[in-house]
Amino acid sequence: MDLSKLIGTALLGITLSLLFKKDKPEISMFIGLITGVGIFLASLHKLSFIIDSVVSLSNKINIxxxxxxxxxxxxxxxxxxxxxxxxxxxxxxxxxxxxxxxxxxxxxxxxxxxxxxxxxxxxxxxxx
Missing domain, CATH: 1.20.58 (Methane Monooxygenase Hydroxylase; Chain G, domain 1)
Known part of the structure; x- marks a missing residue:
């Protein structure tokens, strides 16, 4: 997921959360939680490239x-x-x-x- 999709997801989550905050605060908190977990999981996908690169480099220099x-x-x-x-x-x-x-x-x-x-x-x- 690229940066614009992450930002869009965050803005959508914020908007939905604010809509529900006054009348249904528990739903607002749940929306925030789901949005945060979604962004976190999307970010984890990018970390695999970094880990693979570091492992490859460490194999080359015998760490x-x-x-x-x-x-x-x-x-x-x-x-x-x-x-x-x-x-x-x-x-x-x-x-x-x-x-x-x-x-x-x-x-x-x-x-x-x-x-x-x-x-x-x-x-x-x-x-x-």
Whole structure:
């Protein structure tokens, strides 16, 4: 989906949401949620090209695929968590959003910890 279709989808979602907001706020929120999920899923399609390109490049320069897959997963988690946080905020649930943000940070730290250990081991081995 190209940029103009994404913008059109967003404007349509906003318009429909505003039409229902006064009389049926639950439908308005549902329209916003569906619009956001649709835009998110359309954007995911574009990410596959980037991931394939990075994997191809890493194979050419012999980077350990464990590190590369971890980095891709961390970026994916950060995007998904941010999307979920925004949904919570749109629904008026700021408290849940802040807890979700904390959980996302913990997950990212946990996933990236082996890479940090590897970097520290490399530094220790370099220093006499």
């Amino acid at each position: 350990n695929t464990l590190y590369l897959s971890t980095i891709i997963k961390v970026v994916g988690i950060s995007y998904l968590i941010e999307f979920a946080i925004q949904i919570c905020k749109d629904a008026g649930e700021g408290a849940i959003a802040s807890k979700l943000e904390f959980a996302g940070k913990v997950m990212i730290l946990t996933m990236s910890f082996p890479i940090m250990l590897s970097i520290l081991e490399t530094i220790i081995n370099i220093i006499p």
